[in-house]
Amino acid sequence: SKFLGKTSVIAKDTPAFIGNRIGIFGIMSLFHQVKELGLTIEEVDKLTGPVIGRPKSATFRTVDVVGLDTLVHVANGLYDNCPNDEAHDLFQLPEFIKKMMENQWLGSKTKQGFYKKEGKDILSLDLDTLEYRPNKKASFATLELTKTIDKPIDRFKVLVKGKDKAGDFYRKNFSAMFAYVSNRIPEISDELYKIDDAMKAGFGWENGPFEIWDAIGVVKAIEIMQNEGYQPAAWVNEMIASGSTSFYTVKNGATYFYDSASKSYVKKPGQESFIILDNIRETQKVWGNSDCTLFHLGDGILNLEFHSKMNTIGGGVLTGINKAIDLAEKEYHGLVIGNQGSNFTVGANIGMIFMMAVEQEYDELNMAIKLFQNTMMRCRYSSIPVVVAPHGMT
Template identity: 75%
Template sequence: MSKRRIKKVAIIGSGIMGSGIACHFANIGVDVLLLDIVPRELTDAEKAKGLTLEDKAVRNRIVNDSLTASLKSKPSPIYHPSFASRITTGNLEDDIAKVKDVDWIMEVVVERLDIKKQVFEKLEKYRTPGTLITSNTSGIPIHFMSEGRSEDFQKHFCGTHFFNPARYLKLFEIIPGPKTSQEVLDFLKIYGEKFLGKTSVIAKDTPAFIGNRIGIFGIQSLFHQVKEMDLTVEEVDKLTGPVIGRPKSATFRTVDVVGLDTLVHVANGIYENCPEDEAHELFKLPDFINTMMENKWLGSKTGQGFYKKEGKDIRTLDLNTLEYRDRKSAKFATLELTKTVDKVVDRFPILISGKDKAGEFYRKNFAAMFAYVSNRIPEITDELYKIDDAMKAGFGWEHGPFQIWDAVGVEKGIELIKAEGLEPAAWVNEMLESGNKSFYTVKEGSTFFYDIPSKKQEKVPGQDAFIILDNIRKSKEVYKNSGVVVEDLGDGILNVEFQSKMNTIGGDVLSGLNKAIDIAEKDFAGLVVGNQAANFSVGANIGMIFMMAAEQEYDELNAAIKYFQDSMMRMRYSAIPTIAAPHGMALGGGCELSMHADKVVAAAETYMGLVEFGVGVIPGGGGSKEMALRAQDLFRKGDVELNTLQEYFLTIAMAKVSTSAYEAFDLGVLQKGKDIIVVNKDRQLAMAKAHAKLMADAGYTQPIKRTDIKVLGRQALGMFMVGTDAMEDSNYISAHDQKIANKLAYVMAGGDLSEPTLVSEQYLLDLEREAFLSLATERKTLERIQHMLKTGKPLRN
C-alpha cells in the first residue's frame, strides 16, 4: 500500500462552511485551492469602476468576498493571520482544471442533490484517478451522490462531515458510500485525528448521520417539552448549560448562533426520511418555530431569534406571546444542591432526584434521550461509544448520553424511561442479564465499552495514541495533596495534574509541584505539567493575594510571591527535563509556569498571556523577569535594543492574550525552535511525555543559572516613562495604570542604572517581587482584585 500524503486540497464552495474548512486546512499547513461559481451580473460598484464580467476580479468576486468575510469573523477560523496566504482562490470555470494536481477534493456546495451531482460530473473530467473526493453534506444520503460516476471515483468517494465552525468543533464524521474502499476510510480516520485534530467517527449512511440525528432529536424534544412544562427560554438555557457539562450557549443561544433555518432544514430531512423512527412525531416543528421561520427570526444572522439585542440590552422571546421581553433570571432549588459538586458527572444523580420543576425536567429529558439513543443501535451505528464521541465532539457535551446513563445507573435509567411511557431497546435489558452492569468500564488504564453482538466489554479502539488521566489517576498515583495529583505516565516520566478550581495556582499546587520535582529527580527521568480540564490554569490564586494584602500581612505575601518565583526557577533549573502542556486558558501564573519549563508542548487552542495588569499588579511569578530576559536574548549587534525591549514591555502592559498557540509565538510567550504545537488536544499529553523522554534519553544536563542578562537601565527607563506620561496625558490610561506601567518599566530596565549592565536572573526576580508587593499595598489595586473576584471582569480605575 502506497503512503498517501495530503499536500494540497481543493475545496469546492466558499460559503461559511467551505471557507471555514479551507482555513482549517491552512491552519495545519496544507496548500488550499478554494473555488466557487462565477457571478452572472455586475454589482453597482463594479459598474462604476467600468469592469466587465470577463475581468478576473469580477469572476472571483464570490469566492474572494466569502473568504474575506470568513477571515474577519469572530472567533477567527484561522490560527494566525499569515496562514491565510496558504489559500489560493479561483472559480469553477477558469480554474477547475487545477483540481488535477490536488490530493483531496472536497465538495461543500449548497445542500441540493441535483447541484452536487452536476459538480461531481464536472470534477470527474479533471480529477486524477486515485484522488480522494468527498462531500461535506450534513444530510443528503451519500449513496445518491456517486451514482453514475466511474469505478475509481466511487472507490475514493465518501462523506466527510465537518461541524461548523470547523476550527473549533471536533467532530469529523466519515460516511462510506456503497463502494468506498477500506483503505480510504482507514486513511481518513487517522488523518482526521492526527492532522486535523478531530475526533473521527465512521458513521452509517443514515439521515443526518450520528451527531445531527441525536443532537437535533435533543433540541426538538426540548422544543416540545418547553410548551408541555411551561418553561421559559432562560430556564431551559440555565438547565442545559454548564451545570450538565454543556457549552454556556446551552440550547436556545446555540440555535441562535447556528441559525434556526439550518436546524429546521435538518429536522425536516429527518422527519421526511425516517418514517420508521419511533420518535417520528417529535421531528415535526412546533407552531412557535414555524412562526419564527415565517418572521425570519433566524438568530444572530438576522439580528433576532430566541434572543434579540436592543441597544445594550439583550431581550428574550416569550414563547407564549411571541413578543420580546426583558430577561428574567432563572433559579431552581435542585441546581443549588449541585453548586458544591465540582465534577459534572457526579451531578446527574442529584439532578434527577430533584423535587422541583428542574428535577422533573431532567427526569423527562434524560428518559427521552436514553430511550432514543438505545433504539438507534444498530440503525445509525453498531457501537454505543460512537454516539457518545459524536455528541462530545460535535455538540461540545462533556459526557455523551451513555456516559450520563452510566452516571445515574443503568437500572435507574430504565426506570425513568418507563415512567415516561417509553421503552429502551431490548439489548439494554440483555446487557444487564448478561452480568454487565454498565455501558463502560475502565481497566488497566483503558476504557472498555459493552459490545452488543458479543455481549461483553471490548476495548474502545484508538486509545493507544492517547493518555487519559481519568483512567490512570487511581492506579498510577505517586503523590497527592489537595491541589495536585502526581501520576506515573510510564517510561520514567511523571505528570503533575492540577486539581484546584479553574486550576488556579496557590500554595498547595506549588508545594505539589515542588514535591513532584523532588520525586522525579530521585526516581524518574522527566516531568510533565499537564491536565485534561477545560483550562490549563487561569493563573495565581488572587483570592489568597487579596486576603493577605487586605489584612496587611506583607511578610506573608512577600514569602508567598518568593515561593511562587522559586518554584518557577525550580521548573527551569531542576536535574530533569520539565515539559509544560498548556491548553485552553493559560493566563498569568499558568503562562509563567509554561515559560519556565524546558519545553512547551501546547495545544493549538491555547489562549496564553500575562494578564496581571487587569488586577493592578505586574507578573510576579517570574513573568516580568522572563520577558526582560527573552527580549535581551534577541538583542543583535547594531539593533535598536530599546525597540525589542519595548515590544516585550507592551505585551505585558496591554495584557495581550494569544487567540491560538501560534499567536503566542508573536507575543514571545512561546519560543520558535524550542516550543511545539499539537493540533489534537487528546494527543497532547502523550506528545509531552514523548518529548520529556527524548530529552532525558539524549542526556539532559541541569542548566546553569544565568548571570549574563543585559539590562539597559536609565536609557530604557527614560523612554518608558516618557511613553506612559504621554498616554496618561491623553487619557488613554488612568493614573493607576501609569503607576503599574512605571513599576514594570523599572523591572524590565533592570532599575535606575546609569549604563547597560549584565545582571543575574535573581536580581531581576527581586526587583519584580518588590514591585509586585508595593502595588499590592495600593487601594486601587485591591479594588481591581475585588472586582475581578466578584464579576470575573477587569476594572479600570
C-alpha cells in the same frame, strides 16, 4: 486526526448521520417540552448549559447563532426521511416555530430570534404570546446543590433527584434521550462510543449520552425512564441481564465499551498513542493533596495533575510541584505537569492574593509571590526534564 488533533467518527449512511440525528432530536424534544413543563427560554438555557457540561449558548441561544432556518431544514429532512423513527412526531415543528419562521425571526442574522437585542438590553421571546419581554434571571434549587461539584459528570446523579421543576426537566429529558440513543444502535452506529464521540466533538458536550447514563447508573436510569413512560432498547436489558451494569469499563488502563453485537466488552480503538489519566487514577498514584495528584505514567516518568477549583495555582499546587520535582530528582527520570481538565489552569489563585492585599499582610504576600517564582525557576533548572503540557486556558 492524529496530527490535527481532531476527532473523526465513522458513521453509517443514515439521514443527518450521528451528531445531527441525536442533537436535533435533543433540541426538538426541548421545543415540545418547554411549554408542557411551563419553562421559559432562559430557564431551559440555564438547565442545558455549562451546568451539564455543554456550551454557554446552551439551546435557544445556540439556535439563534446557527439560524432557526438551518435547524428547521434538518428537522424537516429527518421528518421526511426517517418515517420509521419511533420519535418521528417530534421532528414536526411546533406552532411557535412555524410562526417564527413566517416572521423571519431566524436569530442573530435577522437581529432577532429567541433573543433580541434592544440597545444594551437583551429581550427574550415569550413562547405563549410570541412577544419579547425583558430577560428574567433563572434559578433552581437543584442547581444550587451542584455548585460544589466541580465536574459536570459528577452532577448528573444529583440533578435527576431534584425535587423542583429542574429535577422534573432532567428526568424527562434524559429519559427521552437515553431511550432514543439506545434505539439508534445498530441503525446509525454499531458501537455506542461513536455516538458519545460525535456529540462531544460535534456539539461540544463534555460527556456523551451513554457516559451520562453510566454516571446516573444504568439500572437507576432505567427506573427513571420507566416512570417517565420510556423503555430502553432490548439490547440494554440483555446487557443488564448478563450481569454487565455499565456501558464503559476500564481494564489495565484502557477504556472498554459494551458491544451489543458480540454481547461483550471491546477495547475502544485509538488509545494506544496516549495515556488517559482517568484510567490510571486508581492504580498509579504516588502522592497527592487536595489540589493535585502525582502519578507514575510508567518508564520512570511522573505526571502532576491539578484538580483545584478551575485548576488555579495556589499553595497546594505549588507544594505539589515542589514535591513532584523532589521525588523525580531522587527516584525517577522526569516529570510531566499535565491534566485533562477543560483548562490547563486559569492562573494564580487571585482570590487568595486579593485577601492578603486587603488585609495588608504584605509579608505573606511577598512569601506567596516568592514561592511562586522559586517554584517556576525550579521547574526550569531542576536536574530532571520537566515538561509542561498546556491546553485551553493557560
